[in-house]
Amino acid sequence: MISLANAPLLLNGRDHHLPTKRRTPFTVRSSSSLQEIDKSPTTAEDSKLRSELCALVPFPPIKAAKRVVLVRHGQSTWNEEGRIQGSSNFSVLTKKGEAQAETSRQMLIDDSFDICFSSPLIRSKRTAEIIWGTREDEIITDSDLREIDLYSFQGLLKHEGKAKFGPAFRQWQVDAANFNIDGHYPVRELWGRARNCWTKILAHESKSVLVVAHNAVNQALVATAIGLGTEYFRILLQSNCGVSVLDFIPHPDGGSPLICLNRLNQTPGSPVATGSSAGRRTSRRIILVCQGSTQDSEATVSKLGDQQMNMLGVIQAQKTAELLLDLKVSTIISSPNNASAQTASIISQVQEAADCLGADCVPRYVEMKNIPDLDVAEIFQPSTKDTIDISYLLPGWLNGLDDTVTSALRERSGQAWHSLLTELSDESEEEKIVVAVAHPVAHIALIGHCLNLTEEWLGSFHLDAGSISVVDFPDGPTGRGIIRCINYTAHLGRWSIPITRSTVDDDSF
Numbered sequence: 001m002i003s004l005a006n007a008p009l010l011l012n013g014r015d016h017h018l019p020t021k022r023r024t025p026f027t028v029r030s031s032s033s034l035q036e037i038d039k040s041p042t043t044a045e046d047s048k049l050r051s052e053l054c055a056l057v058p059f060p061p062i063k064a065a066k067r068v069v070l071v072r073h074g075q076s077t078w079n080e081e082g083r084i085q086g087s088s089n090f091s092v093l094t095k096k097g098e099a100q101a102e103t104s105r106q107m108l109i110d111d112s113f114d115i116c117f118s119s120p121l122i123r124s125k126r127t128a129e130i131i132w133g134t135r136e137d138e139i140i141t142d143s144d145l146r147e148i149d150l151y152s153f154q155g156l157l158k159h160e161g162k163a164k165f166g167p168a169f170r171q172w173q174v175d176a177a178n179f180n181i182d183g184h185y186p187v188r189e190l191w192g193r194a195r196n197c198w199t200k201i202l203a204h205e206s207k208s209v210l211v212v213a214h215n216a217v218n219q220a221l222v223a224t225a226i227g228l229g230t231e232y233f234r235i236l237l238q239s240n241c242g243v244s245v246l247d248f249i250p251h252p253d254g255g256s257p258l259i260c261l262n263r264l265n266q267t268p269g270s271p272v273a274t275g276s277s278a279g280r281r282t283s284r285r286i287i288l289v290c291q292g293s294t295q296d297s298e299a300t301v302s303k304l305g306d307q308q309m310n311m312l313g314v315i316q317a318q319k320t321a322e323l324l325l326d327l328k329v330s331t332i333i334s335s336p337n338n339a340s341a342q343t344a345s346i347i348s349q350v351q352e353a354a355d356c357l358g359a360d361c362v363p364r365y366v367e368m369k370n371i372p373d374l375d376v377a378e379i380f381q382p383s384t385k386d387t388i389d390i391s392y393l394l395p396g397w398l399n400g401l402d403d404t405v406t407s408a409l410r411e412r413s414g415q416a417w418h419s420l421l422t423e424l425s426d427e428s429e430e431e432k433i434v435v436a437v438a439h440p441v442a443h444i445a446l447i448g449h450c451l452n453l454t455e456e457w458l459g460s461f462h463l464d465a466g467s468i469s470v471v472d473f474p475d476g477p478t479g480r481g482i483i484r485c486i487n488y489t490a491h492l493g494r495w496s497i498p499i500t501r502s503t504v505d506d507d508s509f
Helices: 044-056 077-081 095-108 122-132 158-165 167-174 186-203 215-226 311-323 338-354 403-424 440-450 455-460 490-495
Strands: 066-072 115-118 139-141 208-213 243-249 258-266 284-290 331-334 367-370 432-438 468-472 482-488
Touching (some): 066 122, 122 208, 186 215, 208 215, 258 455, 284 440, 338 367, 403 432, 432 440, 440 482
Parallel strands (some): 115 208, 331 367
Antiparallel strands (some): 243 258
């Protein structure tokens, strides 16, 4: 391995001109910014101002499209013990962690990465070595990719931290962005480091980049890339060996690149398996299921209408139904359009037959509902004459739409999101799982509402047909949603969308 040296700016490559609109300045829903390292803002106005400055700090321009794949390390010995690791370097991968890394290697074995950046810590470096395999290029280690610095917390079991530090440990759990220990604000420092990492990664002469690091730093990398502040810590989950993908697209005007989160936390195991979200148990969950592929082979905005699924779409729906088989789904809520209704029906049929697969046949009842607000096709029909050829398969394609269209999309999806939360509020069941089925465009807008983002962020997310995204509510539907995954497609098997694509030709973006 080699240490990070000053990388030359990327000079070659061909621009890919995705239709875009110029974004106006926006304010992140944030109480802190990348610049806040030494102290808290003194007033609410200071907080707002610093957030605006944070959002306006540009990334360096790029000449060619770049895809960055983030991977968290496999399970470590201290993960297994429940010990606080931080940036300490005493834990190693467990056998399970090695197996998770091997699964990730197989997942990425055919992908054409140009370079691999890794944290220098043993658990991350070993994961990188397993995934990188027999590739000839050396792995570049960068200390800025180390895990969050937790100072006196490091090495303690969680109950020891609670007993020894009391209120400080409580603040770390409930208000991490403002958590202070040993004179430091760890989460704010982490956001600053993540920003530094992006500057170096984007300056490197590469088009397809693998980054292997840690839970907190990968959260910070995702958040800073799409302009989210420190209060989003623990909102965008990063599981052991979870894979997240970001696309960086040259700006037509040569400024800071357009950035799109292609997927979040695609894990070696099932994303719907029982477990915790950010270390907390949850009994309320929304699963966003994108309808299967339709007969519109061009996948353009102008044909975003009421179409039947094609054979691939039927297979995708069946694969999704299999993934959800072991869950007891309470309600399936669907857009009324054909493809969504077909997908919902397939999931319902498998759910209702699930309990008949054993010796005792007791059919399971799943409530089915249609919500017109999940059908967004009509929003695009009268106002898309100037964007008629935009393909919704491209990352960040929503940046190319008129403001009136994105505002209408956000308004309608807001009503749908309210309906989903109302459905989740039903306390007649101890556990409540709501499945919502719609076009990827509708679900992108719902993710924006979950994160409390305005329409300027719509182009920051991408979803594929047949994918699922999972949102947990450990504090109930009135609390903040924890995003377990976005655009998960591994369940589709051979019909899944590759995690990375060949970047030999920029047109692949």
